Amino acid sequence: MTDECGRTIDYLRLSVTDLCNYRCRYCMPAEGIAKRDHREMLSIEALAEIGQAAVHCGVKKIRLTGGEPLVRRGLLELCRLLRAIPELEELCLTTNGALLPQLARPLREAGVDRLNISLDTLRPDRFAAMTRLGRLEDVAAGISAAEAAGFSHLKLDTVLIGGFNDDEIGDFLALTQAHPWEVRFIELMPMGPCAAWEKSCFLSAETVLERYPALQQIEPQGVARRFRLPGAKGTVGLISPVSHEFCGQCSRIRVTADGRLKGCLHSAEELSLRGLHGEALEAAIRRGILQKPRRHHLAEGPSGTPRTMNQIGG
Ligand code: SAM
Numbered sequence: 001m002t003d004e005c006g007r008t009i010d011y012l013r014l015s016v017t018d019l020c021n022y023r024c025r026y027c028m029p030a031e032g033i034a035k036r037d038h039r040e041m042l043s044i045e046a047l048a049e050i051g052q053a054a055v056h057c058g059v060k061k062i063r064l065t066g067g068e069p070l071v072r073r074g075l076l077e078l079c080r081l082l083r084a085i086p087e088l089e090e091l092c093l094t095t096n097g098a099l100l101p102q103l104a105r106p107l108r109e110a111g112v113d114r115l116n117i118s119l120d121t122l123r124p125d126r127f128a129a130m131t132r133l134g135r136l137e138d139v140a141a142g143i144s145a146a147e148a149a150g151f152s153h154l155k156l157d158t159v160l161i162g163g164f165n166d167d168e169i170g171d172f173l174a175l176t177q178a179h180p181w182e183v184r185f186i187e188l189m190p191m192g193p194c195a196a197w198e199k200s201c202f203l204s205a206e207t208v209l210e211r212y213p214a215l216q217q218i219e220p221q222g223v224a225r226r227f228r229l230p231g232a233k234g235t236v237g238l239i240s241p242v243s244h245e246f247c248g249q250c251s252r253i254r255v256t257a258d259g260r261l262k263g264c265l266h267s268a269e270e271l272s273l274r275g276l277h278g279e280a281l282e283a284a285i286r287r288g289i290l291q292k293p294r295r296h297h298l299a300e301g302p303s304g305t306p307r308t309m310n311q312i313g314g
């Protein structure tokens with residue numbers, strides 16, 4: 001279905017939990033977040049019902065996210081329920097990868113088509129420092145497990161952070177020479193804990209092109225501009241929500257793990273879907289799509305949402 005700005009909305013990012021086994025410094029506070037009563041959060045059945053209703057409203061692709069989706073109990077059942085929706089073209093999942101050694105194969109068997117794995121650094125000490133609780137070797141094992149389970153064309157999502165990982169761009173590009181993966185550099189967005197970080201942390205994705213002019217442009221995909229190094233097996237994506245605002249092409253809506261529909265990541269506007277079923281649920285989703293904000297205002301200041309990224313679903 002199209003929104004009031006004429007954008008086709010066919011992509012739902014569905015958050016299954018706000019909890020996480022990591023505490024990435026830009027995303028979550030060091031102490032984590034208080035576990036909320038499970039009655040405040042959507043059940044697996046409610047998540048599946050929202051997915052189904054969204055598909056009736058024109059959604060063709062669902063991405064499960066969080067928090068960390070792999071810590072959510074009942075996730076595999078949810079994947080099976082969503083995969084059984086005939087009109088759903090793609091079921092994807094974004095994960096920090098730590099639990100993929102155990103879960104990659106069951107996720108594949110439950111019908112997940114594609115995986116994005118977040119990986120901000122290739123250095124074990126930096127990884128531990130940024131995630132506070134993570135070990136790089138677990139993610140490396142997760143990537144291997146995902147490939148062994150049949151997930152091809154993995155996407156690795158790297159948030160570009162000045163003074164933290166911008167000296168590793170070349171190492172990430174080298175990964176695309178050796179593997180058929182897409183490494184996607186994503187601009188850090190000023191929200192949650194990182195909203196107060198120094199300006200120098202917020203790099204434009206253009207930095208990648210300036211430092212590596214050999215990158216050759218190929219066809220874009222969604223909001224990602226894409227490139228390839230000559231002869232490389234894999235590709236490079238640049239996602240520039242801050243420097244190249246792509247609101248005019250945005251096809252997404254989001255639903256938080258506590259059942260709020262958000263038309264824009266950076267808006268405080270939310271519409272509750274909790275307790276709605278059948279036609280009332282679909283009518284609310286249609287209303288949320290119609291009311292999707294025209295654009296974000298990151299160029300003028302920090303994100304307008306009071307939520308941290310793990311409480312929305314990145
Ligand atoms: N836990 C999973 C993971 O890390 O992949 C899924 C949820 S996480 C919130 C989704 C993505 O959002 C991750 O790739 C993370 O790096 C990214 N993210 C979180 N905060 C961000 C920010 N302020 N700016 C840009 N990306 C951010």
Ligand code: SF4
Nearest residue numbers: 020022024027067096
């Ligand atoms: Fe967890 Fe993902 Fe946020 Fe890191 S970015 S704290 S892995 S939700």
